[in-house]
Amino acid sequence: MQKTSYLLLIIYVLFSSNGFCQQLTLDIEAENDVKTKIIDSLGYLKIHKDYASIKTEINIVQNKLFRLGYVENEVKRIKKKSDTSFYSKIHLKTKLDSLYTYYNKNSIDKSILKLVSKNVFDDYFILNFSEVENALKIINSEISKKGLPFNKVQLSEIKIKDNSNLQAYLTIDFSERQRNIDNIVIKGYEKFPRSFLKHFLKIKKEQLFDLKKIKSKTEQLNNLNFANEIKPPEVLFSKDSTSLYIYLEKANSNTFDGFLGFGTNEETNKLDFDGYLNLKLINNLNYGESFRLFYKSDENDQQTFETDISLPYIFNTPIGIDLLLRIFKKDSSFTTVNQSARLHYQINSKHKIYGGIVSTESNNLLSDNNTNASILDYKTQYYTLAYQFLQPQYNNLLFPLKSKLYIETGFGNRKTDLNKQSQSQFSIDALKIFQLNIKNSVFMRINGSNLISDTFFENELLRFGGINSIRGFEENSLFASLFGIINTEYRFQLNNNIYIHSIFDAGYFENKTLNTKEKLYGYGFGFGILTKSGLLRFNYANGKNENTSFKLSNSKIHLSLTANF
Structure with missing residues (x-):
């Protein structure tokens, strides 16, 4: 029996927290009910584990009251009401509303003070007392942007001005010299093209040192697909120099994109195949250059070959150059060759403008030129501007x-x-993903072009249709002098690797060689799967115009794979 009693006592000691860990309560009051409500609004902790915690909480409340302007608040008593209950009384006394801060106009620019105060005068400015702490932080930050990271901003000569205001003097310590970036060191990806530091990130030597601005600039590396930031930049200060360290890694940016499409030929009732290959090589020479090779063959006996190269920041200037060659062949009817040379200027990481010249030559391949009078030999030369x-x-x-x-x-x-x-031509291509929540989003794209001329040839018309324009139609099967397309998808992301989506496309086009105007519709569904090889996309769509009925045989299936390497 005695052993049983000892065992029960041990269990009680080990597992009973109520008997040995009593909770203490704290109530704080002011000199009247109105001011007590002010203390209650601070949301102080009322439950504590020991007396030391109660003392700490009272100090926290005093600091909060000080920031509100009750700088003379005083703890009158801390009283124990019972074994688990404590009571404290704090006299708030007079609230100070404003701080009149005097300054030396030769030490700080008035424009900085206007960021924190609406009342700035030649030798002083007025702050609400509750905003003093934040105002000093802003002033210190703005001075740091001028290459003075070690400046010290503080208030001195603090005294009472009148019954509800204080006055003080703003002192700024400029003991350190103004700092510029003397050296830029890249770690991890040492061959990162230096021209991108100067013109893309806008970071260069002799620039005023501002760490906050530098961090915001290096975040723009997310807009480059060939480099990633490993961690935020760091700075090494020495007596005579300031060295900036940027940590990068080279990313896989080459892509291979292709698709295979098939559908039933309406004339032969046989299965036709079409597809394309799109190879992009980016930054393989550590210059930031890009090279693209494109080939497409579709069921309409049309072949397209295209190659282009882009060289950014030539001769370490903000100007880049783009060169393109495109060859299009329509069965045995005609060939068209486009050549273009453009200069581009990178305004910042997201915006770019272009200007250049485009030359086109088209040749009729028909042996008898009278067979199709709408196909003629021609040459064009355009001057282009783009954004x-x-x-x-x-x-x-x-x-x-x-x-x-x-x-x-x-x-x-x-x-x-x-x-x-x-002649003149106008084109637009715009897209946007509207994120509804983590899993749901809406994709919308607008694509269109307009060729303006008094007369038109068949071999100069715009060609569209297929997976990259209006889905449910054969690739490049539609000819137009003007067209506009809206692509929409509702996307549901099942996980990080799979999504499904709807397809609804609408389009309008005019063909002035045939004097026709039509509305087009495409609808269906699709999905995308991120595999080890790349992103595999599947689209099933049916296309029709406003004057034809729905036919299941008109449906098109498109498969594409985009691989990074």
Whole structure:
């Protein structure tokens, strides 16, 4: 029996917290009910584990009251009401509303003071007392931006001005010299193209040192697909120099993109295949350059070959150059060759403008030129201007591009053996992902082009249709002098590697060689899967115009794979 009693006592000691860990309560009051409500509004802790915690909480309340302007608040008593209850009384006394802060106008620019106060005068400015602490932080931060990271801002000669105001003097310690960036060291990816530091990130030597601005600039590396920031930049200060360390790693930025499409040929009732290959090589020479090779063959006996190269920041200037060659062949009817040379200027990480010249030559391949009078030999030369906005999200492998806007206009002349005619062209390509929540989003794209001319040839018309324009139609099966397309998808992300989506596309086009105007519709569904090889996309869509009925046989299936290496 005695052993049982000892055992019960041990269990009680080990597992009973109520008997040995009593909770203490704290109530704080002021000199009247109105001021007690002010203390209650601070939301102080009322439950504590020991007396030391109670003392700490009372000090915290006093500091909060001080920031509100009750600088003379005083603890009158801390009284024990019972074994587990304590009571404290704090006299708030008079509240100070404002701080009149005097300053030396030769030490600080008035524009900085206007960031923290609406009442700035030649020798003083007025602050609400509750805003003093934050105002000093802002002033210190703004001075640091001027290359003075070790400046000290403080208030001195503090005294009472009148019944509800204080006055003080703003002192700024400029004991350190103004700092500039003397050296930039890249760690991890030492061959990172230095021209991108100067023109893309806008970081260069002899620049005023501002660590906050530098960090915001290096975050723009997320807009580059060939380099990643490993960790935030660091700074080494010595007596005579300031060294900036940037930590980067090289990213896989080459892509291979292709698709295979198939559908039933309406004339032969046989299965037709089409597809394309799109190879992009980016920064393989550690210059930031890009090279693209594109080939497409579709069921309409059309072949497209395209290659282009982009060289950024030539001769370490903010100017880059883009060169393109494009060859298009329509069965045995005609060939068209486009050549362009453009200069581009990178305004910042998202905005770019272009200007250049585009030359086109098209040849009729038909043996009898009278067989199709709408196909003629011609040459054009356009001067073009373009603007591009890109907002990538390379950390999202399913949807690497969040938004895009590309606008281009060109004007020039078309020459034939018979005459010369002025022409112009306008194109737009814009897309946006509207994120509803983590799993749900809406994708929208607007794509269109307009060729403005007095007369038109079949071999100069705009070609569209297929997976990259309006889905449910054969690749490049539609000819137009003007077209506009809206692509929409509702996307549901099952996990980080799989998403499903709806397809609803609508389009309008005009063909002035045939004097036709039509509305087009495409609808269906699709999904995307992130595999070890890359992003595999599947689209099933059916296309129709406003004058035809739905036919299941018109459905198109498109498969594409985008691989990074």
